[in-house]
Amino acid sequence: MRKFLLILPALFLLSGALRAAGNPPTFTLGWSVYVGWDPYQYMAKSGLLKKWADKYGVAIKVQRFDYAPSLDAFVAKNIDACAMTNMEALDMPAAAGVDTTSIIVGDYSNGNDAVLVRHNLTLGQIPGKRVLLVEKTVSQYLFERAMTINNLSGELKRVKYVNTSDSDIAGAFLSDTSQDVVVTWKPLVSQILKGKGITKIFDSSKIPGEILDLMVVRTEVLNRPDGSGQRFAKAIAGAWYELTAQMAKPGPEGDKVLSSIAEVSGDTLASYKEQLATTHLFYTAPSALEMTKSEQLKKTMELVRQFCFSHGLLGDKTSSPDDVAIRFPDGSVQGKKDRVRLRFDASYMELAAGGKL
Amino acid sequence: MSILQIHAQPSRTTVWILSWLLFATGIVSYLWVSRARHLENPDDRVMPTLYQMGRAFADATLKPAEDDEVTGDPNQQSLATKIRNSMLWKDTMATGRRFLISMALLFPAVLLGLHMGMFPYVGSVFLRFVLFFDKIVALSLLPILFIAFGIDELAKVMLIVVGVAPTIILDSFNLTRGVPKEQIVKGFTLGAGDFAITYRIVFKQIWPRVLNSIRLNLKSVMLFLFAGEMIASQDGLAYRIALLRRHMGMDTIIPYVLWVALLLFLVDFGMRTLNRKLHPWFQEA
Amino acid sequence: MISIQDVHVAYGQAGKPARNILNGVSLDITAGEFISIVGQTGCGKSTLLRLVLAEEMPLSGQVLVEGSPRHRPDRRCGYVPQKYSLFPDRTVLENITFGLEVTEVGFFGSLSPARRVRRQEFQAEAFGYLRRMGLRESDAVKYPHQLSGGMQQRVAIAQALIMRPKVLLMDEAFSALDPGTRLGMQRLIKDLWRETGTTILFVTHNPREAVILATRVIALGRTGGDDDGANIVLDLPVPDGCDEQRIAGLIRRVEQSTFPDGLRTEEVDAAEA
DSSP states (O other), rough: OHHHHHHHHHHHHHHHHHHHHHHHOOEEEEOSOOOHHHHHHHHHHHHHHHHHHHTTTEEEEEOOOOOHHHHHHHTTTSEEEEEEEEEHHIIHHHHHTOOOEEEEEEEEEEESSEEEEEETTTTTGGTTTTEEEEEEEEHHHHHHHHHHHHOOGGGGGGGGEEEHHHHHHHHHHHHEEEOEEEEEEETHHHHHHHHEEEEEEEEESSTSSSSEEEEEEHHHHHTTTHHHHHHHHHHHHHHHHHHHHHHOOOOHHHHHHHHHHHHHOOHHHHHHHEEEEEEEEOOOOHHHHHTTTTTHHHHHHHHHHHHHHHTTTTTOOOSSSGGGGETTSSSSSEEEEEEEOOOOOOHHHHHHHTOOO | GGGGGOOOOHHHHHHHHHHHHHHHHHHHHHHHHHHHHHOOOOOOOOOHHHHHHHHHHHHHSSOOOTSSSSOOOOOOOOHHHHHHSSSHHHHHHHHHHHHHHHHHHHHHHHHHHHHHHHHHHHHHHHHHHHHHHTTSSSGGGGHHHHHHHTTSHHHHHHHHHHHHHHHHHHHHHHHHHSSOOOHHHHHHHHOHHHHHIIIIIIHHHHHHHHHHHHHHHHHHHHHHHHHHHHHEEESSSSHHHHHHHOOOOOOOOHHHHEEEEHHHHHHHHHHHHHHHHTTTTTTTO | EEEEOOOEEEEOOTTTTTTTEEEEEEEEEEEOOOOEOOOOOSSSSHHHHHHHTTTOOOOOOEEEEEEEEEEEOOOTTTEOSSSSOOOOOOOHHHHHHHHHIIIIIITTTOOOEEEEEEHHHHHHHHHHHHHTOOGGGGGGGGGGGOHHHHHHHHHHHHHTTTOOSHHHHHHHTTTTTTTHHHHHHHHHHHHHHHOOOEEEEEOSSSSHHHHHHHHHEEEEEEEETTTTTTTEEEEEEOTOOOOHHHHHHHHHHHHHHOOOOOOOOHHHHHOOO
């Protein structure tokens, strides 16, 4: 009896060692519910991601978060890749010293983010009034761009922002009719527009290409000496472009894929398509590459980094926006060359475009 | 070893040292990990160093919030003016105002509990409802509160009141019932009427216990206050924390949290002292 | 003065048979009597007192004080309970003057000069009572928790008597005191009774105390089975100026009627001590 008991733990340890030896390296990808990122969940559930992961000899776990916690997890290095906007990629991980690389430029908001008002207010009438939004996010960026484009940037000081959490902003704006202005994103925008007397006076389609949705990976993960990080990135890119190709198919074939994606994130096909309509998704790798390598991207990031710096989002130690530098695919750097923290990497998209994945 | 036994008798110095042990351990571990993180990544924002926190706190105390209008030249302002314009001061004032208003509104809750306990008809009408209402999680009522009160100060104060009032009412009710009936009968035999008995005998007796009850519910009040500020606000301590969280400003968040703890401690201490001074006859403090 | 007419008291809970406490008790008390109500614990003597106090209402029958029925406690009957007899949040002086404060000065009385004068008057009266009770002037600003049990009861008696009630109801008022203090209190209440001529109803479970103090001893006991309520089993006048032997005899008679198993006062006292 005693001998048998001794053998048990030995077997256990042995099997653990065997398991470890035979295990592929595991990576975690975080996502939150948003039209441009829901495909990741479908990828995981349908086995598409596993197919690509197996091809490259890695294991990929996909984990759902609320948006802000997903950013926290990425900054804390608890997850290896995360879906986020260009602005957050700059002011969260990059500004916190976590070197981050964008491997996929998925889409840009083409009307998903909007400024809504009561009583048909114009932008010029807003200063002095209260604006409900989630402060220091894309919404505030959108609003300030709206004002700047209309030569009202001098009036921004008179605007009173009311920081309202996204989970309550729709309800709050709809029920308190004394509030005149709200800035938020779909599907909350669609919900709010159902109320009486509310109109949209500005949206992200007026600043196309400025609010980008990215899939970012920690640079140190990509740079792992055994190359597993790069394989991880390739797997993601491969799965992503295969799925977007399916999504792009017209008619019932495409719809079938879209409705599966919608279902898996708890949405209906109609509502998902409505959100897609105001999202410029880069269905093909070449279209994504075009944006990634363009001058427009540099102009966008210049606007974004100035916004972040002027609102203190880049951290207290930074004395200028150059302290959190951005590197582009052509090697050019916005900011101090020795302080690059955010990189746009086109190589995986190029591999996808060339069919080499 | 008699250290671990019930009749162990540590000396006063030992007790003092031991009571600071966990603080010391916590602070030392934090500093250790923070230093390690900073060696690896000098820009780390998740665990700021003491210096960073100190500097952030100094900034919060002396400089206005980044989005506020800066009136006048900062270099020419006196210390007092700087503090009054500072982020910390304004946030504290905003939160403090809401706190005090809600505390004042809790007073009628005490009176309701008192009347429920003394007058059977009042008790019959209110008791069942208050017991039910006590079980409703106030945060889940938020949409209804927004519709009824908007998203301004009133809604935040009402959130606190709705969340904490039932507890205070029931506490006050139970304390009222706990007054020995001999005292009430005595009051009658000495010629007192209903209201004299309610206010001059019962209320006076339960008041120190009610103050204690309110003091114990301070944490609840702060919880609801913070929830309200984090959901929709323009200013306040919790508002600032919510905002800072968005870009991991832990160097300011941690000092803020400690500041709030200090304030709560002071309020608690103040209430305890007040209770002792006003009611020297109350021995259970 | 007091007329208790055929009162029934029972406590019942839904679904259970009612427990009878008092079964058709009738008693007439004339003004100036000192009545002791004795009996074993739970025999209903406190209940009887509470009926006169009007803290409880009988199921049937009625209680009349000076010819009118009682609906709630009022000034006509003063009350000294066994415990919680003083207001803990008030000083001794405030306790004694409480009744007068409430009835003559009222909430806003301080505004009226006439009432302020009246307040000074009855505060002086309260000091008089303090001295009569054997307390010192320095005790006047003490709080009840700073006094011994005996002193508390003295103050409670003063508090009740200053209102000049028609009847003083005392519910085991001395039962929580040690024998030495108890003796002093017994002398005090007998003296006060002689001075003021107040009718006193005194509930106790100690037959000796009952006989020593009273002019008339009422004993309650169960005549029927355990389910039946109690009734008066003895109504014994105690003449003035009895000698020790006579008193002993009366005590034994009370004991026999209330302690049917033959226990005697000393044994009961010894058990209590």
